[in-house]
Amino acid sequence: MATDQEGLPEVLLFMKPPAFVLVGEQPFTSDKFRYLKVYESPLPLDQFLLTHAQSVQAILSSGGAPVTADILRLLPAVRVVVTTSAGLNQIDLPECRRRGIKVANTGDTYSADVADMAVGLLIDVMRKISASDGYVRQRRWSTEGDFPLASKLGGKRVGVVGLGNIGCEVAKRLEAFGCRIAYNSRKPKSYVSYPFYPNVCELASNCDVLVICCALTEQTHHLINKKVLSALGKDGIIVNIGRGPIIDEKEMVRCLVRGEVAGAGLDVFENEPDVPKELFSLDNVVLSPHCAVFTRESLINVSELVVGNLEAFFSNKPLLSEYADD
Amino acid sequence: MESIGVLMTCPPTYPYLVEELEKRFTLYKFQAIQDKAHFLNTHKAAIRAVVGNSGFGADAELINMLPNLEIVSSFSVGLDKVDLAKCKERKIRVTNTPDVLTEDVADLAIGLMLAVLRRLCESDRYVRSGKWKRGDYKLTTKFSGKTVGIIGLGRIGMAIAKRAGAFSCPINYYTRTKKPDVNYKYYPSVVELAANCHILVVACPLTEETRHIVNREVIDALGPKGVLINIGRGPHVDEPELVSALVEGRLGGAGLDVFENEPHVPEQLFALENVVLLPHVGSGTVETRQAMADLVVGNLEAHFLNKPLLTPVV
Secondary structure, eight states: OOOOTTOOOEEEESSOOHHHHHHOSGGGOBTTBEEEEGGGOSSOHHHHHHHHOTTOOEEEEOTTSOBOHHHHHTOTTOOEEEESSSOOTTBOHHHHHHHTOEEEOOTTTTHHHHHHHHHHHHHHHHHTHHHHHHHHHTTHHHHHOSOOOBOOOTTOEEEEEOOSHHHHHHHHHHHTTTOEEEEEOSSOOTTOOSOBOSSHHHHHHTOSEEEEOSOOOTTTTTOBOHHHHHHHOTTOEEEEOSOGGGBOHHHHHHHHHTTSSOEEEESOOTBTTBOOGGGGGOSSEEEOOSOTTOBHHHHHHHHHHHHHHHHHHHTTOOOSSBOOOO | OTTOEEEEOSOOOOHHHHHHHHHHSEEEEGGGOSOHHHHHHHHTTTEEEEEEESSOOBOHHHHHTOTTOOEEEEESSOOTTBOHHHHHHHTOEEEOOOSTTHHHHHHHHHHHHHHHHTTHHHHHHHHHTTGGGGOOOOOBOOOTTOOEEEEOOSHHHHHHHHHHHTTTOOEEEEOSSOOTTOOSEEOSSHHHHHHTOSEEEEOSOOOTTTTTOBOHHHHHHHOTTOEEEEOSOGGGBOHHHHHHHHHTTSSOEEEESOOTBTTBOOGGGGGOSSEEEOOSOTTOBHHHHHHHHHHHHHHHHHHHTTOOOSSBOO
């Protein structure tokens, strides 16, 4: 076991997780392990790993710090990667599988908050909440009169792209608003009664709204492309709480600017924190700084899960939320 | 029916409603008239109907000037701007636009809850101002699972409860009398309701009894972590008390679609990031306003053709 003077096993941290910044490091600490912080060392990454991390068995990963095959090659003793992020796209999963490295994800800790964000963004876009809040604050209600009419949510056809934990929570919420749910997923889910569409284009043709809830993988990169956006049509709305690269962003921006798509609610972008400037002048777009999981409740919950997973690992117990690709 | 005079007391800003009325009646636009008293004097014989909305209706003074008034058809579900007692006394029919706007108003209530708790408008501004490049936006508050307290459990209150239920929010409510077939927890006073919820929503009609139903005591009970959502009428809330509670941090946040003196919104609220301010858009969708207009026109037609009214209140 990798130990330091205190005798505690070490957990490698490449960068300070956003969660440490937002709720502090304390909720993530334990008397059963300690963090080995790469980011506090002046050494270049390779050198640090070769010098200090040869017996480290655990990595705590967050979205901005990829766990690549190259990095894993420098860490012969790693047996587990625990993540604070909902997505796993920053981890080389095939390499982990090959090396027998277990991965612990965040389970459904974040699902409610992410689903809430998706619904919030959708209502905001359709009912122009942010736009009309701005209208009031700019004193335009008293000088220019009533705000223009918006769009009703009830009865609209919503296509959920990816019906995992988050997609199911989104669907459940939108049903209560009278939306009609359909979905696309890698395979149909036998336990839901929503209509299944085998490809996203067909889903888009039959929906007024697309909500992107799937993981970012090689297969889903630019899944939402020119063809899909065209199928969604000029009255269609897109909400993305997945990952920016799932959508061909340049194409989406072009469609929004030209009025070929009616609006968008976006928490994620291809090149965060850069957001296409063309979107700033559109009032049918609601922009969010990738913060769907950044509530105090979710981050405290995830800290408990992270500590639980790491403590379980170090006591040779089963992980609390082991990721298994099914 | 072209000779029937209809007086529109609200601003004629919705083209579809104006067109449909002009097709069938002689429409007088009250707001455009300079000398209103003179106009009423010279046209009182012709005016047999009034069309109003949430902001402008038919008060006793107006009703007294219209001896041939038979029906008031409001382009709203709330009738606080119509003197219902006077109408009853004069046997004037009154109609409103229930049901067609229930979903939109309930959707907006939930939209306001999410916007306030998750700071959607603020973080949209954060991105647009370029601040995201310098760092993450701060933590917000989870909505799912928070207790929602509803004042008034009519059509709109029930629709809000149904939606909030899908977010696993426990629902508490206050109504004048407890509802027998309802699974939600009843509180016999608004103060007790406010003390026992995280988010308090006003969803009752505005009457003499419910004016300032959300007062200082209720705001104190809701507290520095509580959030007030008003999709009813501005006068439901003691607005100066609300503003000082928000400015002083004694109330956690507010989502407001209505104000005591629309379109004026207290400017001290503009600097606050824990409030969302909307220009009375509860029913403001293309689909719903058309449905409301169809009801207004449909009610008037039914009346003048001696058919049963579609949505009578008086």
